[in-house]
Amino acid sequence: MALGSILDGPKNIDEKIAALVPALLDLMHDPETAVRDTVAWTLGRVAEHHINALAPHFIRFMETMITSLNDP
Numbered sequence: 001m002a003l004g005s006i007l008d009g010p011k012n013i014d015e016k017i018a019a020l021v022p023a024l025l026d027l028m029h030d031p032e033t034a035v036r037d038t039v040a041w042t043l044g045r046v047a048e049h050h051i052n053a054l055a056p057h058f059i060r061f062m063e064t065m066i067t068s069l070n071d072p
Helices: 002-006 014-027 033-049 051-068
Strands: none
Touching (some): 014 033, 014 051
């Protein structure tokens, strides 16, 4: 939640965010709905403010998001 909240501030942190994306994508498979919801929100903020950070992980990002649509 904290990461997503600050993403609209710093502009030169794409590399650092890109390093966190795999861990965030892993958390999209967490059994807790609240965790998945928060991670989805955070990834949305990444896409909104630091889209270049998703580029190296784009295929996995899209696969994870599409798979997550079926989650209860």
